[in-house]
Amino acid sequence: MEAAGADDSLDVQGAAAAESSLPGRRQTSAKSVWTLLEEAAQMKTEGNSFYKEKNFRSAIGRYHRALLVLRSLDSEVMKSLKGFGPERPVLTPEQEALLRSTQVDCYNNLAACLLQRQNVDYARVLEYSLLVLQWRPGDVKALYRAGVATLEIGDAQTAKQYLTQASKEQPNDANVRRHLQRAEEKLKRELQKEKAMYRGMFSSSLKDDSEEEINQTNGVGEGV
Structure with missing residues:
Protein backbone atom coordinates (compact mmCIF):
# COMPACT_ATOMS: atom_id res chain seq x y z
CA MET A 1 0.00 0.00 0.00
CA GLU A 2 2.95 2.39 0.29
CA ALA A 3 2.94 2.30 -2.23
CA ALA A 4 -0.26 3.88 -1.12
CA GLY A 5 1.71 7.08 -1.08
CA ALA A 6 1.27 10.30 0.79
CA ASP A 7 -2.18 11.62 0.49
CA ASP A 8 -3.33 14.42 2.75
CA SER A 9 -2.95 12.21 5.56
CA LEU A 10 4.74 11.81 6.63
CA ASP A 11 9.79 11.35 10.44
CA VAL A 12 13.12 12.17 10.77
CA GLN A 13 15.06 10.99 13.75
CA GLY A 14 15.35 14.51 15.07
CA ALA A 15 11.62 15.12 15.08
CA ALA A 16 11.00 14.55 18.74
CA ALA A 17 13.94 16.71 19.71
CA ALA A 18 12.85 19.49 17.39
CA GLU A 19 9.28 19.42 18.61
CA SER A 20 10.34 19.41 22.26
CA SER A 21 11.75 22.89 21.76
CA LEU A 22 8.26 24.25 21.14
CA PRO A 23 7.06 24.87 24.71
CA GLY A 24 8.90 28.18 24.78
CA ARG A 25 7.51 29.43 21.51
CA ARG A 26 5.90 32.85 21.78
CA GLN A 27 4.67 33.25 18.24
CA THR A 28 1.10 32.34 19.22
CA SER A 29 0.68 35.69 20.91
CA ALA A 30 2.04 37.49 17.85
CA LYS A 31 -0.07 35.66 15.27
CA SER A 32 -3.70 34.71 15.26
CA VAL A 33 -4.71 31.08 15.70
CA TRP A 34 -6.17 30.98 12.20
CA THR A 35 -2.96 32.36 10.73
CA LEU A 36 -0.93 29.64 12.44
CA LEU A 37 -3.34 26.90 11.39
CA GLU A 38 -3.25 28.10 7.79
CA GLU A 39 0.55 28.25 7.97
CA ALA A 40 0.72 24.63 9.15
CA ALA A 41 -1.76 23.51 6.49
CA GLN A 42 0.31 25.22 3.80
CA MET A 43 3.49 23.49 5.04
CA LYS A 44 1.67 20.17 4.89
CA THR A 45 0.58 20.87 1.31
CA GLU A 46 4.17 21.74 0.36
CA GLY A 47 5.29 18.49 2.03
CA ASN A 48 2.80 16.53 -0.05
CA SER A 49 4.18 18.11 -3.23
CA PHE A 50 7.74 17.18 -2.27
CA TYR A 51 6.60 13.65 -1.49
CA LYS A 52 5.05 13.25 -4.92
CA GLU A 53 8.36 14.43 -6.40
CA LYS A 54 10.10 11.77 -4.23
CA ASN A 55 12.01 14.53 -2.46
CA PHE A 56 11.48 12.87 0.89
CA ARG A 57 14.05 14.93 2.78
CA SER A 58 12.28 18.18 1.94
CA ALA A 59 8.89 16.59 2.57
CA ILE A 60 10.00 15.50 6.03
CA GLY A 61 11.22 19.01 6.77
CA ARG A 62 7.88 20.55 5.84
CA TYR A 63 5.88 18.10 7.89
CA HIS A 64 8.04 18.70 10.94
CA ARG A 65 7.72 22.46 10.60
CA ALA A 66 3.95 22.08 10.41
CA LEU A 67 3.96 19.92 13.54
CA LEU A 68 6.05 22.50 15.39
CA VAL A 69 3.48 25.18 14.69
CA LEU A 70 0.61 22.88 15.66
CA ARG A 71 2.34 21.84 18.86
CA SER A 72 2.30 25.44 20.04
CA LEU A 73 -1.51 25.37 19.75
CA ASP A 74 -2.22 21.82 20.93
CA SER A 75 -4.26 21.95 24.12
CA GLU A 76 -3.22 18.41 25.06
CA VAL A 77 0.46 19.35 24.90
CA MET A 78 0.06 22.72 26.59
CA LYS A 79 -2.05 21.25 29.41
CA SER A 80 1.05 19.58 30.87
CA LEU A 81 3.01 22.84 30.49
CA LYS A 82 0.57 25.10 32.27
CA GLY A 83 2.42 27.82 34.11
CA PHE A 84 5.35 27.81 31.68
CA GLY A 85 5.51 30.59 29.10
CA PRO A 86 2.59 32.63 27.79
CA GLU A 87 -0.99 31.40 27.95
CA ARG A 88 -2.25 29.78 24.75
CA PRO A 89 -5.64 30.86 23.39
CA VAL A 90 -8.57 28.50 23.69
CA LEU A 91 -9.39 27.04 20.28
CA THR A 92 -12.90 26.90 18.89
CA PRO A 93 -14.23 23.42 17.93
CA GLU A 94 -13.60 24.27 14.27
CA GLN A 95 -10.02 25.32 14.97
CA GLU A 96 -9.43 22.25 17.12
CA ALA A 97 -10.73 20.01 14.33
CA LEU A 98 -8.46 21.63 11.74
CA LEU A 99 -5.46 21.39 14.07
CA ARG A 100 -6.01 17.70 14.73
CA SER A 101 -6.72 16.86 11.10
CA THR A 102 -3.54 18.58 9.89
CA GLN A 103 -1.54 17.03 12.72
CA VAL A 104 -2.77 13.53 11.94
CA ASP A 105 -2.10 13.96 8.23
CA CYS A 106 1.48 15.06 8.93
CA TYR A 107 2.18 12.08 11.19
CA ASN A 108 0.64 9.71 8.66
CA ASN A 109 2.78 11.12 5.88
CA LEU A 110 5.93 11.12 8.02
CA ALA A 111 5.45 7.37 8.44
CA ALA A 112 5.08 7.09 4.67
CA CYS A 113 8.33 9.01 4.16
CA LEU A 114 10.21 6.77 6.58
CA LEU A 115 9.11 3.66 4.72
CA GLN A 116 10.75 5.06 1.59
CA ARG A 117 14.17 5.21 3.24
CA GLN A 118 16.89 2.69 2.59
CA ASN A 119 17.31 2.01 6.31
CA VAL A 120 13.84 2.18 7.77
CA ASP A 121 13.30 3.08 11.42
Missing part, protein backbone atom coordinates in the same frame (compact mmCIF):
# COMPACT_ATOMS: atom_id res chain seq x y z
CA TYR A 122 10.33 0.77 11.94
CA ALA A 123 9.96 1.71 15.61
CA ARG A 124 9.31 5.31 14.61
CA VAL A 125 7.00 4.29 11.78
CA LEU A 126 4.97 2.39 14.36
CA GLU A 127 5.05 5.32 16.79
CA TYR A 128 3.65 7.74 14.23
CA SER A 129 1.10 5.25 12.91
CA LEU A 130 -0.22 4.62 16.42
CA LEU A 131 -0.57 8.37 16.97
CA VAL A 132 -2.69 8.52 13.84
CA LEU A 133 -4.83 5.60 15.00
CA GLN A 134 -5.25 7.24 18.40
CA TRP A 135 -6.87 10.25 16.78
CA ARG A 136 -8.28 8.61 13.67
CA PRO A 137 -9.22 4.99 14.51
CA GLY A 138 -9.61 2.77 11.48
CA ASP A 139 -7.34 4.84 9.22
CA VAL A 140 -6.40 2.25 6.58
CA LYS A 141 -2.99 3.66 5.74
CA ALA A 142 -2.03 3.90 9.41
CA LEU A 143 -3.24 0.33 10.00
CA TYR A 144 -1.18 -0.87 7.05
CA ARG A 145 1.96 0.97 8.14
CA ALA A 146 1.55 -0.15 11.75
CA GLY A 147 1.20 -3.72 10.50
CA VAL A 148 4.32 -3.52 8.33
CA ALA A 149 6.36 -1.91 11.11
CA THR A 150 5.18 -4.40 13.75
CA LEU A 151 5.95 -7.31 11.44
CA GLU A 152 9.47 -6.04 10.78
CA ILE A 153 10.03 -5.49 14.50
CA GLY A 154 9.15 -9.16 15.04
CA ASP A 155 5.60 -9.22 16.41
CA ALA A 156 3.75 -11.17 13.71
CA GLN A 157 0.64 -11.69 15.83
CA THR A 158 -0.01 -7.98 16.35
CA ALA A 159 1.00 -7.29 12.75
CA LYS A 160 -1.65 -9.74 11.58
CA GLN A 161 -4.28 -7.88 13.60
CA TYR A 162 -3.42 -4.52 12.05
CA LEU A 163 -3.17 -5.94 8.55
CA THR A 164 -6.40 -7.91 8.88
CA GLN A 165 -8.20 -4.68 9.79
CA ALA A 166 -6.61 -2.91 6.82
CA SER A 167 -7.58 -5.82 4.56
CA LYS A 168 -11.23 -5.55 5.57
CA GLU A 169 -11.21 -1.94 4.41
CA GLN A 170 -9.04 -2.52 1.33
CA PRO A 171 -9.58 -6.19 0.34
CA ASN A 172 -8.09 -5.72 -3.12
CA ASP A 173 -4.91 -3.91 -2.06
CA ALA A 174 -1.99 -6.08 -3.18
CA ASN A 175 0.46 -4.65 -0.62
CA VAL A 176 -1.90 -5.27 2.28
CA ARG A 177 -2.51 -8.86 1.12
CA ARG A 178 1.23 -9.47 0.60
CA HIS A 179 2.22 -8.33 4.09
CA LEU A 180 -0.74 -10.10 5.69
CA GLN A 181 0.43 -13.30 4.00
CA ARG A 182 3.97 -12.67 5.33
CA ALA A 183 2.58 -12.30 8.84
CA GLU A 184 0.55 -15.51 8.56
CA GLU A 185 3.53 -17.44 7.18
CA LYS A 186 5.73 -16.17 10.01
CA LEU A 187 3.15 -17.24 12.57
CA LYS A 188 2.91 -20.65 10.91
CA ARG A 189 6.71 -21.08 11.06
CA GLU A 190 6.75 -20.01 14.70
CA LEU A 191 4.00 -22.53 15.51
CA GLN A 192 5.86 -25.33 13.73
CA LYS A 193 9.06 -24.42 15.54
CA GLU A 194 7.21 -24.43 18.85
CA LYS A 195 5.66 -27.83 18.13
CA ALA A 196 9.07 -29.25 17.14
CA MET A 197 10.56 -27.92 20.37
CA TYR A 198 7.84 -29.57 22.46
CA ARG A 199 8.20 -32.82 20.52
CA GLY A 200 11.92 -32.74 21.24
CA MET A 201 11.30 -32.09 24.94
CA PHE A 202 8.72 -34.91 25.07
CA SER A 203 11.02 -37.37 23.27
CA SER A 204 13.87 -36.45 25.58
CA SER A 205 11.65 -37.02 28.60
CA LEU A 206 10.57 -40.46 27.33
CA LYS A 207 14.19 -41.38 26.64
CA ASP A 208 15.23 -40.37 30.15
CA ASP A 209 12.38 -42.39 31.68
CA SER A 210 13.31 -45.42 29.54
CA GLU A 211 16.97 -45.24 30.53
CA GLU A 212 16.05 -44.93 34.18
CA GLU A 213 13.82 -48.02 33.95
CA ILE A 214 16.63 -50.04 32.31
CA ASN A 215 19.08 -48.97 34.99
CA GLN A 216 16.66 -50.02 37.73
CA THR A 217 16.18 -53.42 36.05
CA ASN A 218 19.90 -53.93 35.75
CA GLY A 219 20.33 -53.06 39.39
CA VAL A 220 17.88 -55.81 40.47
CA GLY A 221 19.63 -58.41 38.34
CA GLU A 222 23.04 -57.49 39.72
CA GLY A 223 21.71 -57.82 43.25
CA VAL A 224 20.66 -61.43 42.62
